[in-house]
Amino acid sequence: MISSVVEDVPVRTPQRGQKRDLLEMAGKNAKLVLEEKFRLLELDESKPTGAMKELTDAMGIPAGHKIEAFDHSHIQGADLVSAMVVFVDGQPNKNLYRKYKLKTVDHADEAASTREVIRRRYTRLLKEHAEMPDLILMDGGTIQMNAVKDVLVNELNLHGSGWRHGKKRSSPDSRFTIWE
Incomplete structure:
Protein backbone atom coordinates (compact mmCIF):
# COMPACT_ATOMS: atom_id res chain seq x y z
CA MET A 1 0.00 0.00 0.00
CA ILE A 2 2.82 2.44 0.83
CA SER A 3 4.55 1.83 -2.51
CA SER A 4 1.38 2.70 -4.40
CA VAL A 5 1.07 5.95 -2.44
CA VAL A 6 4.68 6.88 -3.15
CA GLU A 7 4.29 6.13 -6.85
CA ASP A 8 1.37 8.54 -7.06
CA VAL A 9 3.33 11.51 -5.68
CA PRO A 10 4.78 13.66 -8.44
CA VAL A 11 8.26 15.09 -7.83
CA ARG A 12 8.99 18.34 -9.59
CA THR A 13 12.21 20.29 -9.68
CA PRO A 14 11.62 24.00 -10.18
CA GLN A 15 13.57 25.36 -13.14
CA ARG A 16 13.24 29.08 -12.47
CA GLY A 17 11.76 31.61 -10.13
CA GLN A 18 11.43 31.90 -6.36
CA LYS A 19 10.97 28.15 -5.75
CA ARG A 20 14.22 27.38 -7.61
CA ASP A 21 16.03 30.02 -5.55
CA LEU A 22 14.66 28.47 -2.32
CA LEU A 23 15.78 25.01 -3.44
CA GLU A 24 19.31 26.28 -4.18
CA MET A 25 19.46 28.04 -0.80
CA ALA A 26 18.31 24.84 0.98
CA GLY A 27 21.04 22.86 -0.82
CA LYS A 28 23.73 25.39 0.16
CA ASN A 29 22.52 25.41 3.78
CA ALA A 30 22.57 21.60 3.92
CA LYS A 31 26.13 21.57 2.54
CA LEU A 32 27.27 24.17 5.12
CA VAL A 33 25.68 22.23 7.99
CA LEU A 34 27.33 19.00 6.84
CA GLU A 35 30.75 20.67 6.50
CA GLU A 36 30.39 22.16 9.99
CA LYS A 37 29.50 18.76 11.45
CA PHE A 38 32.60 17.20 9.88
CA ARG A 39 34.75 20.08 11.16
CA LEU A 40 33.40 19.59 14.69
CA LEU A 41 34.02 15.84 14.49
CA GLU A 42 37.63 16.45 13.47
CA LEU A 43 38.10 18.91 16.35
CA ASP A 44 36.54 16.47 18.80
CA GLU A 45 38.87 13.69 17.63
CA SER A 46 41.92 15.95 17.95
CA LYS A 47 41.20 16.87 21.59
CA PRO A 48 42.37 13.57 23.10
CA THR A 49 45.33 13.45 20.72
CA GLY A 50 46.37 16.97 21.74
CA ALA A 51 45.99 16.17 25.43
CA MET A 52 47.95 12.95 25.01
CA LYS A 53 50.75 14.82 23.20
CA GLU A 54 50.94 17.41 25.98
CA LEU A 55 51.12 14.66 28.61
CA THR A 56 53.80 12.63 26.84
CA ASP A 57 55.85 15.74 26.00
CA ALA A 58 55.72 16.93 29.62
CA MET A 59 56.85 13.52 30.88
CA GLY A 60 59.49 13.02 28.19
CA ILE A 61 57.82 9.89 26.82
CA PRO A 62 59.01 9.10 23.27
CA ALA A 63 56.87 8.72 20.15
CA GLY A 64 55.45 5.22 19.76
CA HIS A 65 54.78 5.12 23.49
Missing part, protein backbone atom coordinates in the same frame (compact mmCIF):
# COMPACT_ATOMS: atom_id res chain seq x y z
CA LYS A 66 52.53 2.63 25.24
CA ILE A 67 50.27 3.68 28.11
CA GLU A 68 48.23 1.29 30.26
CA ALA A 69 45.44 2.64 32.47
CA PHE A 70 43.53 0.74 35.17
CA ASP A 71 40.29 1.22 37.07
CA HIS A 72 38.32 -0.94 39.52
CA SER A 73 34.60 -1.42 39.80
CA HIS A 74 32.18 -3.27 42.05
CA ILE A 75 28.48 -3.44 42.79
CA GLN A 76 27.91 -2.66 46.48
CA GLY A 77 31.16 -4.36 47.45
CA ALA A 78 30.55 -7.50 45.35
CA ASP A 79 31.25 -8.57 41.77
CA LEU A 80 34.73 -7.06 41.83
CA VAL A 81 36.30 -6.38 38.46
CA SER A 82 39.15 -4.28 37.08
CA ALA A 83 39.74 -3.04 33.57
CA MET A 84 42.86 -2.04 31.69
CA VAL A 85 42.82 0.12 28.58
CA VAL A 86 45.87 0.61 26.38
CA PHE A 87 46.97 3.52 24.23
CA VAL A 88 49.75 3.08 21.69
CA ASP A 89 51.19 6.33 20.35
CA GLY A 90 48.16 8.19 21.72
CA GLN A 91 45.53 5.99 20.08
CA PRO A 92 43.36 3.45 21.93
CA ASN A 93 44.22 -0.14 21.03
CA LYS A 94 41.12 -2.14 21.92
CA ASN A 95 42.81 -5.44 21.04
CA LEU A 96 45.04 -4.94 24.08
CA TYR A 97 42.24 -4.05 26.52
CA ARG A 98 41.86 -6.50 29.42
CA LYS A 99 39.22 -7.23 32.04
CA TYR A 100 40.35 -8.79 35.30
CA LYS A 101 37.98 -10.74 37.52
CA LEU A 102 39.55 -10.43 40.93
CA LYS A 103 40.48 -13.80 42.42
CA THR A 104 42.02 -12.99 45.80
CA VAL A 105 39.76 -10.12 46.86
CA ASP A 106 36.17 -10.81 47.90
CA HIS A 107 35.06 -7.34 49.04
CA ALA A 108 35.62 -3.71 48.05
CA ASP A 109 39.26 -3.29 49.09
CA GLU A 110 40.96 -0.77 46.78
CA ALA A 111 44.49 -1.57 47.93
CA ALA A 112 44.11 -5.34 47.60
CA SER A 113 42.34 -4.98 44.23
CA THR A 114 45.12 -2.75 42.93
CA ARG A 115 47.86 -5.09 44.18
CA GLU A 116 46.25 -8.13 42.57
CA VAL A 117 45.72 -6.54 39.16
CA ILE A 118 49.16 -4.89 38.99
CA ARG A 119 50.83 -8.11 40.20
CA ARG A 120 49.00 -10.27 37.64
CA ARG A 121 49.63 -7.89 34.74
CA TYR A 122 53.31 -7.13 35.24
CA THR A 123 54.37 -10.56 36.52
CA ARG A 124 53.02 -11.94 33.26
CA LEU A 125 54.79 -9.32 31.14
CA LEU A 126 58.08 -10.05 32.92
CA LYS A 127 57.68 -13.84 32.50
CA GLU A 128 56.91 -13.45 28.79
CA HIS A 129 59.67 -10.84 28.29
CA ALA A 130 56.95 -8.66 26.76
CA GLU A 131 57.15 -4.94 26.13
CA MET A 132 56.54 -2.92 29.28
CA PRO A 133 54.46 0.25 29.06
CA ASP A 134 56.07 3.67 29.13
CA LEU A 135 53.40 4.91 31.54
CA ILE A 136 50.96 3.21 33.94
CA LEU A 137 47.88 5.15 35.05
CA MET A 138 45.73 4.04 37.99
CA ASP A 139 42.52 5.81 38.89
CA GLY A 140 42.58 6.67 42.57
CA GLY A 141 44.60 8.36 45.26
CA THR A 142 47.18 7.52 47.90
CA ILE A 143 45.85 4.01 48.58
CA GLN A 144 46.07 2.96 44.94
CA MET A 145 49.42 4.67 44.34
CA ASN A 146 50.99 3.01 47.37
CA ALA A 147 49.62 -0.38 46.27
CA VAL A 148 51.06 0.05 42.75
CA LYS A 149 54.41 1.13 44.20
CA ASP A 150 54.42 -1.79 46.64
CA VAL A 151 53.98 -4.37 43.89
CA LEU A 152 56.20 -2.76 41.23
CA VAL A 153 59.10 -1.75 43.49
CA ASN A 154 59.04 -4.23 46.37
CA GLU A 155 57.85 -7.38 44.57
CA LEU A 156 58.86 -6.96 40.92
CA ASN A 157 61.87 -4.63 41.36
CA LEU A 158 60.57 -2.11 38.80
CA HIS A 159 61.07 1.61 39.37
CA GLY A 160 59.10 4.63 38.30
CA SER A 161 57.12 7.56 39.59
CA GLY A 162 53.58 8.39 40.60
CA TRP A 163 51.17 11.27 40.84
CA ARG A 164 48.75 11.35 43.73
CA HIS A 165 45.91 13.79 43.79
CA GLY A 166 44.69 15.22 47.06
CA LYS A 167 41.21 15.13 48.53
CA LYS A 168 40.06 16.88 45.37
CA ARG A 169 41.76 16.34 42.02
CA SER A 170 42.96 19.96 41.93
CA SER A 171 44.01 20.10 45.60
CA PRO A 172 47.26 21.80 46.54
CA ASP A 173 48.22 18.61 48.42
CA SER A 174 48.49 16.70 45.12
CA ARG A 175 52.06 15.62 44.51
CA PHE A 176 54.47 13.80 42.25
CA THR A 177 56.84 11.23 43.75
CA ILE A 178 59.66 9.13 42.35
CA TRP A 179 59.93 5.50 43.46
CA GLU A 180 63.55 4.55 43.98
Whole structure:
Protein backbone atom coordinates (compact mmCIF):
# COMPACT_ATOMS: atom_id res chain seq x y z
CA MET A 1 0.00 0.00 0.00
CA ILE A 2 2.82 2.44 0.83
CA SER A 3 4.55 1.83 -2.51
CA SER A 4 1.38 2.70 -4.40
CA VAL A 5 1.07 5.95 -2.44
CA VAL A 6 4.68 6.88 -3.15
CA GLU A 7 4.29 6.13 -6.85
CA ASP A 8 1.37 8.54 -7.06
CA VAL A 9 3.33 11.51 -5.68
CA PRO A 10 4.78 13.66 -8.44
CA VAL A 11 8.26 15.09 -7.83
CA ARG A 12 8.99 18.34 -9.59
CA THR A 13 12.21 20.29 -9.68
CA PRO A 14 11.62 24.00 -10.18
CA GLN A 15 13.57 25.36 -13.14
CA ARG A 16 13.24 29.08 -12.47
CA GLY A 17 11.76 31.61 -10.13
CA GLN A 18 11.43 31.90 -6.36
CA LYS A 19 10.97 28.15 -5.75
CA ARG A 20 14.22 27.38 -7.61
CA ASP A 21 16.03 30.02 -5.55
CA LEU A 22 14.66 28.47 -2.32
CA LEU A 23 15.78 25.01 -3.44
CA GLU A 24 19.31 26.28 -4.18
CA MET A 25 19.46 28.04 -0.80
CA ALA A 26 18.31 24.84 0.98
CA GLY A 27 21.04 22.86 -0.82
CA LYS A 28 23.73 25.39 0.16
CA ASN A 29 22.52 25.41 3.78
CA ALA A 30 22.57 21.60 3.92
CA LYS A 31 26.13 21.57 2.54
CA LEU A 32 27.27 24.17 5.12
CA VAL A 33 25.68 22.23 7.99
CA LEU A 34 27.33 19.00 6.84
CA GLU A 35 30.75 20.67 6.50
CA GLU A 36 30.39 22.16 9.99
CA LYS A 37 29.50 18.76 11.45
CA PHE A 38 32.60 17.20 9.88
CA ARG A 39 34.75 20.08 11.16
CA LEU A 40 33.40 19.59 14.69
CA LEU A 41 34.02 15.84 14.49
CA GLU A 42 37.63 16.45 13.47
CA LEU A 43 38.10 18.91 16.35
CA ASP A 44 36.54 16.47 18.80
CA GLU A 45 38.87 13.69 17.63
CA SER A 46 41.92 15.95 17.95
CA LYS A 47 41.20 16.87 21.59
CA PRO A 48 42.37 13.57 23.10
CA THR A 49 45.33 13.45 20.72
CA GLY A 50 46.37 16.97 21.74
CA ALA A 51 45.99 16.17 25.43
CA MET A 52 47.95 12.95 25.01
CA LYS A 53 50.75 14.82 23.20
CA GLU A 54 50.94 17.41 25.98
CA LEU A 55 51.12 14.66 28.61
CA THR A 56 53.80 12.63 26.84
CA ASP A 57 55.85 15.74 26.00
CA ALA A 58 55.72 16.93 29.62
CA MET A 59 56.85 13.52 30.88
CA GLY A 60 59.49 13.02 28.19
CA ILE A 61 57.82 9.89 26.82
CA PRO A 62 59.01 9.10 23.27
CA ALA A 63 56.87 8.72 20.15
CA GLY A 64 55.45 5.22 19.76
CA HIS A 65 54.78 5.12 23.49
CA LYS A 66 52.53 2.63 25.24
CA ILE A 67 50.27 3.68 28.11
CA GLU A 68 48.23 1.29 30.26
CA ALA A 69 45.44 2.64 32.47
CA PHE A 70 43.53 0.74 35.17
CA ASP A 71 40.29 1.22 37.07
CA HIS A 72 38.32 -0.94 39.52
CA SER A 73 34.60 -1.42 39.80
CA HIS A 74 32.18 -3.27 42.05
CA ILE A 75 28.48 -3.44 42.79
CA GLN A 76 27.91 -2.66 46.48
CA GLY A 77 31.16 -4.36 47.45
CA ALA A 78 30.55 -7.50 45.35
CA ASP A 79 31.25 -8.57 41.77
CA LEU A 80 34.73 -7.06 41.83
CA VAL A 81 36.30 -6.38 38.46
CA SER A 82 39.15 -4.28 37.08
CA ALA A 83 39.74 -3.04 33.57
CA MET A 84 42.86 -2.04 31.69
CA VAL A 85 42.82 0.12 28.58
CA VAL A 86 45.87 0.61 26.38
CA PHE A 87 46.97 3.52 24.23
CA VAL A 88 49.75 3.08 21.69
CA ASP A 89 51.19 6.33 20.35
CA GLY A 90 48.16 8.19 21.72
CA GLN A 91 45.53 5.99 20.08
CA PRO A 92 43.36 3.45 21.93
CA ASN A 93 44.22 -0.14 21.03
CA LYS A 94 41.12 -2.14 21.92
CA ASN A 95 42.81 -5.44 21.04
CA LEU A 96 45.04 -4.94 24.08
CA TYR A 97 42.24 -4.05 26.52
CA ARG A 98 41.86 -6.50 29.42
CA LYS A 99 39.22 -7.23 32.04
CA TYR A 100 40.35 -8.79 35.30
CA LYS A 101 37.98 -10.74 37.52
CA LEU A 102 39.55 -10.43 40.93
CA LYS A 103 40.48 -13.80 42.42
CA THR A 104 42.02 -12.99 45.80
CA VAL A 105 39.76 -10.12 46.86
CA ASP A 106 36.17 -10.81 47.90
CA HIS A 107 35.06 -7.34 49.04
CA ALA A 108 35.62 -3.71 48.05
CA ASP A 109 39.26 -3.29 49.09
CA GLU A 110 40.96 -0.77 46.78
CA ALA A 111 44.49 -1.57 47.93
CA ALA A 112 44.11 -5.34 47.60
CA SER A 113 42.34 -4.98 44.23
CA THR A 114 45.12 -2.75 42.93
CA ARG A 115 47.86 -5.09 44.18
CA GLU A 116 46.25 -8.13 42.57
CA VAL A 117 45.72 -6.54 39.16
CA ILE A 118 49.16 -4.89 38.99
CA ARG A 119 50.83 -8.11 40.20
CA ARG A 120 49.00 -10.27 37.64
CA ARG A 121 49.63 -7.89 34.74
CA TYR A 122 53.31 -7.13 35.24
CA THR A 123 54.37 -10.56 36.52
CA ARG A 124 53.02 -11.94 33.26
CA LEU A 125 54.79 -9.32 31.14
CA LEU A 126 58.08 -10.05 32.92
CA LYS A 127 57.68 -13.84 32.50
CA GLU A 128 56.91 -13.45 28.79
CA HIS A 129 59.67 -10.84 28.29
CA ALA A 130 56.95 -8.66 26.76
CA GLU A 131 57.15 -4.94 26.13
CA MET A 132 56.54 -2.92 29.28
CA PRO A 133 54.46 0.25 29.06
CA ASP A 134 56.07 3.67 29.13
CA LEU A 135 53.40 4.91 31.54
CA ILE A 136 50.96 3.21 33.94
CA LEU A 137 47.88 5.15 35.05
CA MET A 138 45.73 4.04 37.99
CA ASP A 139 42.52 5.81 38.89
CA GLY A 140 42.58 6.67 42.57
CA GLY A 141 44.60 8.36 45.26
CA THR A 142 47.18 7.52 47.90
CA ILE A 143 45.85 4.01 48.58
CA GLN A 144 46.07 2.96 44.94
CA MET A 145 49.42 4.67 44.34
CA ASN A 146 50.99 3.01 47.37
CA ALA A 147 49.62 -0.38 46.27
CA VAL A 148 51.06 0.05 42.75
CA LYS A 149 54.41 1.13 44.20
CA ASP A 150 54.42 -1.79 46.64
CA VAL A 151 53.98 -4.37 43.89
CA LEU A 152 56.20 -2.76 41.23
CA VAL A 153 59.10 -1.75 43.49
CA ASN A 154 59.04 -4.23 46.37
CA GLU A 155 57.85 -7.38 44.57
CA LEU A 156 58.86 -6.96 40.92
CA ASN A 157 61.87 -4.63 41.36
CA LEU A 158 60.57 -2.11 38.80
CA HIS A 159 61.07 1.61 39.37
CA GLY A 160 59.10 4.63 38.30
CA SER A 161 57.12 7.56 39.59
CA GLY A 162 53.58 8.39 40.60
CA TRP A 163 51.17 11.27 40.84
CA ARG A 164 48.75 11.35 43.73
CA HIS A 165 45.91 13.79 43.79
CA GLY A 166 44.69 15.22 47.06
CA LYS A 167 41.21 15.13 48.53
CA LYS A 168 40.06 16.88 45.37
CA ARG A 169 41.76 16.34 42.02
CA SER A 170 42.96 19.96 41.93
CA SER A 171 44.01 20.10 45.60
CA PRO A 172 47.26 21.80 46.54
CA ASP A 173 48.22 18.61 48.42
CA SER A 174 48.49 16.70 45.12
CA ARG A 175 52.06 15.62 44.51
CA PHE A 176 54.47 13.80 42.25
CA THR A 177 56.84 11.23 43.75
CA ILE A 178 59.66 9.13 42.35
CA TRP A 179 59.93 5.50 43.46
CA GLU A 180 63.55 4.55 43.98
